[in-house]
Amino acid sequence: MELSSTCKLPFGKYEGLEVGMVYLLAPSYINWMILDDVHFITDLDFLLQLKVIDRFGNQGHIADSDRVDVWEFNNLWKPRVTFKDIMHSGVEHHYISYEAIKRNREIQGESISKYDPSNDPRLENPDPLIFYPHMGLSSERxxxxxxxxxxxxxxxxxxxxxxxxxxxxxxxxxxxxxxxxxxxxxxxxxxxxxxxxxxxxxxxxxxxxxxxxxxxxxxxxxxxxxxxxxxxxxxx
Structure with a gap:
């Protein structure tokens, strides 16, 4: 089954959240999904151009065991923003595994086309939305x-x-x-x-x-x- 960055996940603990939002908030889940399932992301190459928020980072397993991530994404993020709102709000680079990228392309098969980020209007004039609930991010004046x-x-x-x-x-x-x-x-x-x-x-x-x-x-x-x-x- 093909999914794009704006599709809502039809399964799993993040069901109902957009694929792109899950990538920004919990990128390791997207890596796992591609490797463990028959779904593929049609615009994965676009997502790979974006920085991520990675809400729980290397503490994701703790957030998962307590379902803190599911509660937070559904109660603090989903009601207020969409993937389009926060697509340029990432704060760090993330690298999907080579195996996941390869498998995504294999499943996608003949439908895949060469991606040129310089011609993607979604990457023009990034305007990050300052919206990081529960993350404690602060700055100078x-x-x-x-x-x-x-x-x-x-x-x-x-x-x-x-x-x-x-x-x-x-x-x-x-x-x-x-x-x-x-x-x-x-x-x-x-x-x-x-x-x-x-x-x-x-x-x-x-x-x-x-x-x-x-x-x-x-x-x-x-x-x-x-x-x-x-x-x-x-x-x-």
Whole structure:
């Protein structure tokens, strides 16, 4: 049976979760599934281009024995996000075994076609969603300039930001002056819609940081020139 990254698993402990989401959160399960079953993933080569979250890493066997992983994925991740929302939110590289890749291709047979990642629009303009419940991920304080918003697959408002990661304030993301990230519009920010719209229109930044897996913004006016001087940078 063929499955794509957006198909929901029809069996097993992660039944009902998208294949791509399982790959991001528990990549070793996908490796096991390919080797132990007759299912194959039609766009496995695409998945292999993505970093993973690997929620439990080498503690996966403990999470499995207590069913902690199933509870968390079904109660914290599945109700809020889809694979499309978090496909670029991975924080580390993962390598599916050679045996699994070979078997996936063998089962796929003649239907397989040469994959060229440079022509895959799904890999363009990655915009990682800062959404890591129960992972405890945190970062240093930096600037986040809101540049737009959209609705998620499940109808939640997502704000896109241009963030300064010049000093690797967020070490899970690329080390660049400007990177694109996004976050759900959180009530914890205590920011009204009108203020966010004004900041987007006028390109006014917030100070913020990742705390316990979520983006937390500060409702203060940002003096970029002063902040640059504090960082010993040239103001541009």
């Amino acid at each position: 930096t600037t986040f300039t809101p540049i737009g918003y959209r609705k998620s697959e499940k109808g939640y408002t997502i704000i896109s930001f241009e963030a300064n990661n010049r000093r690797w304030f967020m070490n899970m993301f690329p080390h660049k002056d400007k990177i694109r990230v996004s976050s759900f519009f959180l009530s914890d920010w205590k920011i009204e819609d009108e203020e966010m719209e004004r900041r987007i229109e006028e390109k006014l930044p917030f100070f913020g940081r990742i705390k316990d897996g979520y983006l937390m913004l500060e409702r203060v006016e940002v003096d970029l020139e002063k902040w640059y001087k504090e960082q010993s940078w040239e103001f541009k």
